[in-house]
Amino acid sequence: MEEREIKIGHVDTKSVMTKSNAPLGGYAVNPYVGCPHACKYCYASFMKRFTGHNEEWGTFMDVKNWPEIKNAGKYAGEKVIIGTVTDGYNPLEETYRKTRKILEELKDSGADILICTKSDLVLRDMDLLLEINRKNTLTVSWSINTLDEAFRSDMDEAVSIERRLAAMKQVYDKGIRTVCFISPVFPGITDIEAIIDRVREQCDLIWLENLNLRGGFKKTIMDYIAQTQPDLIPLYEEIYNKKDRSYFEALERKAEMIAKKYGCRFVDNETPYERVEKGHPTIVDYFYHEEVRGTSNSGKRNKRS
Numbered sequence: 001m002e003e004r005e006i007k008i009g010h011v012d013t014k015s016v017m018t019k020s021n022a023p024l025g026g027y028a029v030n031p032y033v034g035c036p037h038a039c040k041y042c043y044a045s046f047m048k049r050f051t052g053h054n055e056e057w058g059t060f061m062d063v064k065n066w067p068e069i070k071n072a073g074k075y076a077g078e079k080v081i082i083g084t085v086t087d088g089y090n091p092l093e094e095t096y097r098k099t100r101k102i103l104e105e106l107k108d109s110g111a112d113i114l115i116c117t118k119s120d121l122v123l124r125d126m127d128l129l130l131e132i133n134r135k136n137t138l139t140v141s142w143s144i145n146t147l148d149e150a151f152r153s154d155m156d157e158a159v160s161i162e163r164r165l166a167a168m169k170q171v172y173d174k175g176i177r178t179v180c181f182i183s184p185v186f187p188g189i190t191d192i193e194a195i196i197d198r199v200r201e202q203c204d205l206i207w208l209e210n211l212n213l214r215g216g217f218k219k220t221i222m223d224y225i226a227q228t229q230p231d232l233i234p235l236y237e238e239i240y241n242k243k244d245r246s247y248f249e250a251l252e253r254k255a256e257m258i259a260k261k262y263g264c265r266f267v268d269n270e271t272p273y274e275r276v277e278k279g280h281p282t283i284v285d286y287f288y289h290e291e292v293r294g295t296s297n298s299g300k301r302n303k304r305s
């Protein structure tokens with residue numbers, strides 16, 4: 001892959017722990033501003049507006065400096081998500097080691113730590129992950145929305161799917177809970193059955209999230225579909241211009257059937273929340289996840305009218 005030039009900055013912040021409004025709640029931790037993985041569908045690109053960046057998403061990154069967390073115990077039992085609007089294991093983490101720093105600061109906290117990544121650089125920190133896993137709840141999640149490396153490289157500049165899968169297996173085999181985050185599911189492109197079949201022996205959870213085209217990247221994605229898969233344009237127009245949910249409703253039913261086939265639980269939020277028997281990951285339906293907040297696994301969502 002061609003290395004793109006990234007403009008690096010440094011910013012001081014009072015705290016790297018931000019109260020999160022994501023569906024999982026807790027705290028969001030982003031050791032960097034910006035993300036060199038440059039995913040074309042990145043909803044986090046809205047960050048540009050708040051951080052004074054006019055550059056193209058994926059071409060800049062600010063390294064955050066924060067005062068050492070002295071009282072990490074206050075996060076005991078809290079969910080702490082590392083990498084909600086950046087990938088903490090982007091390639092520049094090799095140099096700056098800020099994700100390792102936050103993990104070291106939280107290692108005795110008792111927090112429920114979730115690392116979200118598209119990289120295998122997380123393997124560098126296996127020693128620390130194992131230490132954290134002894135004292136905290138730890139989960140590592142990889143986003144994988146295709147097994148087709150060509151489509152993957154059209155969409156992001158992170159490592160290959162094969163490298164993500166290999167990293168997931170290594171972490172899983174070490175006894176750490178892993179997630180395959182099938183996100184975003186591209187209508188007509190993402191084959192959830194093939195992915196579930198490929199990962200089910202090496203993860204505890206599978207999360208499903210639909211492609212959302214609310215952001216400024218809608219045109220980029222629609223243009224890409226028109227150029228590469230014009231036969232899918234009517235489907236994308238139905239979903240993204242006419243707000244038709246039938247494709248994802250049918251996919252929900254399909255996911256439920258796949259869950260049955262493999263003897264997996266099928267739920268609509270992340271609880272129950274533990275390691276599961278190998279080969280039977282819990283499949284979590286996060287389609288239209290904004291409706292999941294505050295629900296239990298009753299199947300009843302807070303539907304918007």
Ligand code: SF4
Nearest residue numbers: 035037038039042086
């Ligand atoms: S890895 Fe995540 S934060 Fe980074 S560009 Fe991709 S979607 Fe955005």
